[in-house]
Amino acid sequence: MESIRGRLAASCFTLAALVCLAGLLGWVLNYPPLRTTLVGFPSAWPPTLAANLVLAVTLVAASLPRALPRRRAAVVGSGVAAVALALLAMSMLSEQGGSPVSCLLILLLGITTQILFRSDRDGAPIAAMIAALVISFALLMLAGQILATEVRGGAVQPWHIPILTNVAELLLGLGLLLTATDRTLAEYRASGDERWPMPLRAVPALMVAPALVLAADLILFGSPEFPETTEIWGMLANTLIVGSVLLWAIARLTRQRSTLRMYAATLDAQPIVMTDRAGRIIHWSRGCADLFGFTAEEALGKVKAELLQTRPVEGVTEDALAADTSGVWRQRRWVETARDGGRVQVLEHAHEVEDREHGSVTVLSITDLGPMLRAQSAIAESDDCLLLAAEAHKIGIFEWDVASGKLTWFANTEPLLGVPLGTLTDYASWQEVVFPEDRDLMAKRLDAAVWSKADQISLSYRLRLPDGSIRAIEGSARCFYDEAGALIRTVGVNIDVTDRVQQTAQLAAREAQMRSILETVPSAMVVIDIHGRILSFSPAAERLFGHSANDVIGSNVSLLMNDEFGLRHDGFLAQYLRTGQRRIIGRPRMLTARHADGSEFPIELHVGEAVYQDNRVFTGFITDLSERLRNEEQLAQLSSELTQIGRINAMGELAAALAHEINQPLSAIANHIATAEVILESEQISDPLHERLFNQLRATREQALRAGEIIRRLRDFVARRDIDLRVEPVEAAIREASALVLVGAQRLDVSIDYDLAPEAPFMFADKIQIQQVLVNLMRNALEALRAIAADQRTIRVATRKLDGDRIEFSVSDNGPGLAKPILDRMFLPFNSSKGEGSMGIGLLICRRIVEAHGGKMSAENNEHGGATFRFTVPGGERTLGEY
The missing domain is CATH 3.30.450.20 (PAS domain)
Known part of the structure; x- marks a missing residue:
C-alpha cells in the first residue's frame, strides 16, 4: 500500500503483532506484567494471542508490495476464522478457555480478511462494515475495562476481555477498516491525486462514531457498571446504519465521479x-x-x-x-x-x-474534414477506375426502377454490351431483344427471388440485336424491397461473354474429340507433372494396369513400375529438370510395369513433353508387350524345337545303326556265354569256385540279353513303335534298376532308401522303359552326390498312389540341388549340367518315355537341399491267373 491510509493500516497491523508477541513472551518467561496490564483482570489466553499474531503478520505481509499474494492472505484469513470458531466453542464449554467475546472478535477479523483479500473492490464495503463492528465492540470493551479499574471503584466482569487481546483486536480492526475504505474509495480518487475531500477522509471515524460516543460517555460520565444490553445493541445498530449510509453515498459519488471522468475524457478527445x-x-x-x-x-x-x-x-x-x-x-x-x-x-x-x-x-x-474529403476523392477515383474496368471487361452497370420500368446505365456503359446507345431504356425495350426462351426463364427466376426475398439474382440470357448478331450476357443484380416485401429496384452488372461462350464451345468440342480419341486408342496414356504425380489416366490405362483413374490421380507414377525402376524414377526426373539431358523423352524404351494385383509385365514406353503457362507435363504412351513377347518366344521355341528335332532324327538314325551293329556282338557274346555254361554243366566238378564261375556266367548272359532288349526297345522308341504295356510289379522294377545303377558304384558309399506305397504294388507300363527312366534319374543323383561327404550321400526312391488310379515315382537326393537356369531348361534337348562329356538328351528321352505312358515328369529343388524328380505312370492290378 502506498497511500497514507495504507501506511497507517500497516502501522496498526505491526503494533498489533508487537502486542501479541509481548503477551506470548510474558507466558514463555512467566512474567505476569506482560500477560495482563491491569490488576485483577484475566491474563491473555495464549491461543487467542497466537491467532491474532498470525493474522497480524499476514496483514503486514499483504500490505507490503508483492510480499504476499492476495489469495494466500484470504486463505490465512479463512484458517484464522476456523481456529477462532473452535476456540469460541472451547471457551464456552470449558472454564479453562479464554474470553468468548475475544474469540468472537477474532472470528470476525478472520472473516473480514478473507472477504477483503478474496476480491478487489466488490467485498471491500462489506469488509469495512464488519471491521467497524469489531472496532466498536473492542472500544466498548476497552471502555468497560477502564471503567472497572480500582481507580473508578468498579469490579471486573466475566465478559471483560484481557487487555492485551482487546488492544490487539482493536488495532487489527482499525487497520482492516482503513484498508477496506481505501479500496472502496479508490475509484473516486483521480489519477495521480491522493487528496480526498474532508468528508471522505473522515469516513472511518464516522463509521465508528456511535461506539466512540458511547465509550467516551462511559469513561467520562458513566457509572462504574457496564451499560445495559440495550445500549450495546443500539450502538451496534447505529454503527451499521451509519456505515451503510456512508458506503451507499460513497458508492453513488464514486459512480457519478467515474461517469463525469468518462464524459470529460471523451470530450477532451x-x-x-x-x-x-x-x-x-x-x-x-x-x-x-x-x-x-x-x-x-x-x-x-x-x-x-x-x-x-x-x-x-x-x-x-x-x-x-x-x-x-x-x-x-x-x-x-x-x-x-x-x-x-x-x-x-x-x-x-x-x-x-x-x-x-x-x-x-x-x-x-x-x-x-480531411477524412471526408479523402473519402470523396477516393470515391471519385473509384468511379473512374470502375468505368475503366467496365470498359476493359465489357461490363454494363445498370439500375432498374420496377415501378416505372426505367433502365439507367452508369456512365453510358450500355454500348459495352454490343448494344447501341439508347437501345435498352426500359424493361419493355429489354424484353424485345431477349430470346423468348431466355425471357421466360429470367421471369421465373425473378419471381422466385421476389418470393424468397433474395438479396441477389443471377443473370444469363442472349440478345438478338437489330443487325442480326447475337450476344451472350451474364451478370448479377442486387434486389431492394419495400416494407411490404415488394421489389422496388435492382442494381447490377451485365457482362458480354459472347467470345468466352464461343471459346468454351470450341474447347468443349475439342475436348470431346480428344476424349473420344483417347478412349478408342489402344495404347494407354498417362500424364504426370514435374513431381511425378499422375494428372490423367486414360481408359486404356485403366484396363492395362487394373487401377481406376480416381484411385491413381494425384499419386506418384512409381506405383505403376517395378521396384527397381520405381525407386529411381523421381531421381531420373529431377536430373532431367536440372540438366535438360534427355534419356527417355522421344525414344522408345522397353520397361517392366506392375499391375494392380502385383504382377509384372513388359511394356514399350514413349514419352513426350509439353510446356504451357509455366507448367511442364510429361505424357507417356504405353503398349503391353506381353502378347508380342510370348509370340516371339513361341516362335523361337518352335524354331529351336525344329532344329532339335532334326538333330534327334539324326541321332535316331545313328542310334538305329548303332543298335544294329551292337546287337550282333551282343548276340555273339550271349551265344559264347551260353556255350560256356553248357561246357561247365557237362563238367561234373564240385569245386566252389566252379559254382561261382557258373553263376557269374549266367548273370553275364542275362545282362547281355537285357542290354540287347534295351537296344531293341531304344530302336523301337526311335522308330516310334508302340510300347509294350503290361502289368508289372513296381518294387521288382525299382530294385532291378537300383542294382543296375549300383554296379561299380559301391565306392561312392551311397545309401538308397525306399519308401514304396503298399496300396500301389503294380503298374501298367513297359517295365524296361520305366527302368530306363529310373536308371537315368538315379545315375544323375549319383553325379550330384559327388560334392557331398561320403557318409552323408543318400538317394531316396518313393512311390505313392494318386487320384485317377495313377502311381507317382520320385527320386530324391541330398546334393547341392539344381541351378535355376538349369531347372528352367531341364527337359530341353542338349541341356546338361555335367559338362562337355554329356550330350544332354537323357532327361528328354525320359520325358518322352513318361509322356508315351500318358504321364508327366517334373523336377524341383528340395527345401533343405538336393533335388527331386517325379513322374507318373498308370496303375494296374494283376488277375488271379497271373499270380
Missing part, C-alpha cells in the same frame, strides 16, 4: 476550443492538440485565428452559415494551418455560453 470575446483561447482540448499539433501550454492565451492562420475555403463565402431556430449555433468551413505547416480543412460549430470568470465564451466544436 474531441477537438474543442473555448475563446473569450477577444478570440483568445481559454481552453484547448487534447483533441485539438492531436489535430493541430499545438499543446495546451502553447495555445492558451493566443488568438485562435492568428495561431492557426484561419482563412475561408475557396469557393465558400462567409454567408454560408448554418444556424438553429434561435440563431445561436453557427457553422463555417475553414482552412487552418497545423504546427507542422500542414493545411487542415475543418467544419467549425460555434456556440455562445456565459461564464462567471470570462463572461461570454464561445465554444467551438471542430470537425476535421
